[in-house]
Amino acid sequence: MIPKLQALNISYKKENLILSDFTYSFEPGLYGFISDRPEENSNVLKIFAGLVSPDNGSVELDGSNVFTSFHQKERAIRKQIGFVFQSGGLLSNLNVLENLLVPYDFHFPDLTHDLKMEKIMSYMEEFGLAENILKERPAKLTISIRKALLFIRTYLTEPKIIIYDDPCMNCGQHVKKIVLKKIMNLKEENIIQIFCESVNVHLYEMTDMVIMLKEGELFSSSTFKEMKNSNSDYVTGLISKLYAE
Amino acid sequence: MHKISIAVGSKVISLFTKTIAVFSFVFEIVYELKNFFLQRKITRLILIRQILFTGFEAVSLVIFIALAVGGIIILEGSVILPQFGRSNLLYSITVIVVIRELGGLLTAFIITARSGTAIAAELGNMVVNHEVESLVSFGISPVLYLVVPRVLGVVLSMVALTIYFNAAALAGTWIMANMFAPIPVSEFLYKLFSELAIRDVISSFSKSLFFGFVIAVVSSYQGLQVDFASTEVPQRTIKGVVLSLTWIIIFDIIITAIIYLL
Numbered sequence: 001m002i003p004k005l006q007a008l009n010i011s012y013k014k015e016n017l018i019l020s021d022f023t024y025s026f027e028p029g030l031y032g033f034i035s036d037r038p039e040e041n042s043n044v045l046k047i048f049a050g051l052v053s054p055d056n057g058s059v060e061l062d063g064s065n066v067f068t069s070f071h072q073k074e075r076a077i078r079k080q081i082g083f084v085f086q087s088g089g090l091l092s093n094l095n096v097l098e099n100l101l102v103p104y105d106f107h108f109p110d111l112t113h114d115l116k117m118e119k120i121m122s123y124m125e126e127f128g129l130a131e132n133i134l135k136e137r138p139a140k141l142t143i144s145i146r147k148a149l150l151f152i153r154t155y156l157t158e159p160k161i162i163i164y165d166d167p168c169m170n171c172g173q174h175v176k177k178i179v180l181k182k183i184m185n186l187k188e189e190n191i192i193q194i195f196c197e198s199v200n201v202h203l204y205e206m207t208d209m210v211i212m213l214k215e216g217e218l219f220s221s222s223t224f225k226e227m228k229n230s231n232s233d234y235v236t237g238l239i240s241k242l243y244a245e
Numbered sequence: 246m247h248k249i250s251i252a253v254g255s256k257v258i259s260l261f262t263k264t265i266a267v268f269s270f271v272f273e274i275v276y277e278l279k280n281f282f283l284q285r286k287i288t289r290l291i292l293i294r295q296i297l298f299t300g301f302e303a304v305s306l307v308i309f310i311a312l313a314v315g316g317i318i319i320l321e322g323s324v325i326l327p328q329f330g331r332s333n334l335l336y337s338i339t340v341i342v343v344i345r346e347l348g349g350l351l352t353a354f355i356i357t358a359r360s361g362t363a364i365a366a367e368l369g370n371m372v373v374n375h376e377v378e379s380l381v382s383f384g385i386s387p388v389l390y391l392v393v394p395r396v397l398g399v400v401l402s403m404v405a406l407t408i409y410f411n412a413a414a415l416a417g418t419w420i421m422a423n424m425f426a427p428i429p430v431s432e433f434l435y436k437l438f439s440e441l442a443i444r445d446v447i448s449s450f451s452k453s454l455f456f457g458f459v460i461a462v463v464s465s466y467q468g469l470q471v472d473f474a475s476t477e478v479p480q481r482t483i484k485g486v487v488l489s490l491t492w493i494i495i496f497d498i499i500i501t502a503i504i505y506l507l
Contacts, residue, residue, distance in 0.1 A: 051381055078384025088375035093367070098290070102390075103383040105287045157383075 010057035029208035041196035082159035144172035295398025315417025349452035365485035368468025369478035403457030
């Protein structure tokens with residue numbers, strides 16, 4: 001089944017207006033967000049992931065509202081949405097293996113431990129991570145390895161929607177390369193990938209669609225190439241600011 | 246006058262909102278208890294670790310304090326009671342002070358200082374490091390995964406440690422009593438148990454259950470109230486300790502009153 005994520009009339013205000021009557025429909029592909037308030041991008045992504053409740057509006061995955069509690073029915077919705085945090089997010093009192101197993105055991109209780117280990121090891125290998133770190137606590141690892149583990153933990157449960165908050169931030173060169181390759185590969189599958197990025201602007205060049213916000217409102221939605229050639233001073237201004245950073 | 250009524254009104258609304266939030270939190274814990282057993286594969290580890298930290302690792306401290314308390318009670322009693330010609334009340338007072346009151350109360354204070362602070366600080370730091378948010382992103386309720394195992398772990402540990410405390414305190418009284426006038430263990434226990442009523446045991450058990458629940462719930466609630474700033478962690482931890490101690494005393498009075506009324 002092809003997933004469909006819909007943001008319907010979302011308004012959210014914290015100190016600033018973050019989203020104002022925002023409506024958008026995401027279908028499989030890679031989407032990038034650019035905003036005149038980049039510091040609020042994390043909140044925008046968290047709304048789509050159902051982690052932050054908006055003041056108004058709803059986010060629906062295949063017609064079901066993602067802002068629900070934790071009852072059995074809603075777990076199925078959450079299982080389909082993966083979120084890669086900018087930093088942090090690994091459970092500090094568990095070792096790496098236990099961290100990777102938490103969502104896996106929760107969503108796939110019937111899968112054997114051996115099968116889970118096989119998949120974990122295959123991702124560890126793909127990201128160039130040594131087996132001996134599985135017994136380590138996250139605090140002992142480098143920031144880049146911790147970030148790589150966030151990606152692995154998200155990919156393990158095979159979500160239909162993956163939301164990345166600054167995917168290249170805190171990544172070493174090797175991890176960054178693997179992540180970009182992985183994002184490109186997932187573009188070929190029926191997966192919705194949404195991100196905002198402040199480190200590697202070239203990630204926007206890989207997108208199917210770039211969504212531009214102005215003061216919380218949807219300003220434009222087009223390919224990155226179209227945006228670069230836009231006549232709008234606002235659009236070109238934001239893009240050149242992005243490259244300058 | 247208008248300003249005063251606005252200030253009082255907003256205080257009342259804020260208190261009402263906080264009360265509702267605490268009751269919802271307690272309700273969610275009770276609700277998630279059912280899911281805890283269904284999801285034991287991921288929650289069991291947290292429960293075992295909590296029992297290990299709160300129960301097992303505190304045993305030596307609890308026994309040391311209990312031995313000292315038991316010894317002090319018999320020492321004071323042996324000196325004061327004969328002056329009033331009531332040496333016969335020594336065992337009765339020991340049972341009342343240790344089993345009914347101090348066992349549960351002092352164990353609760355020890356657990357608040359060791360585990361209550363640890364729970365509030367740990368959960369607070371987890372909020373700051375987006376760990377709680379990441380659980381929500383998996384669809385795992387933080388109450389189910391973080392709070393319920395801690396509540397169960399603290400309650401079970403509290404009950405076990407209270408039993409240890411009572412046993413060690415009574416051993417302390419025997420050791421000290423033996424120093425004044427040697428008394429066989431069998432005779433000591435006979436005299437002690439003849440003063441022990443079933444309601445003393447019920448009182449001790451119910452207090453340990455309630456105190457454990459209060460410590461875990463208050464500490465967890467305060468820890469999860471941290472809002473993305475690490476400076477809030479110690480503030481919430483202190484608040485957790487103060488509120489735990491306050492509610493322990495309140496429950497102690499209530500349970501003691503109910504036991505006497507029955």
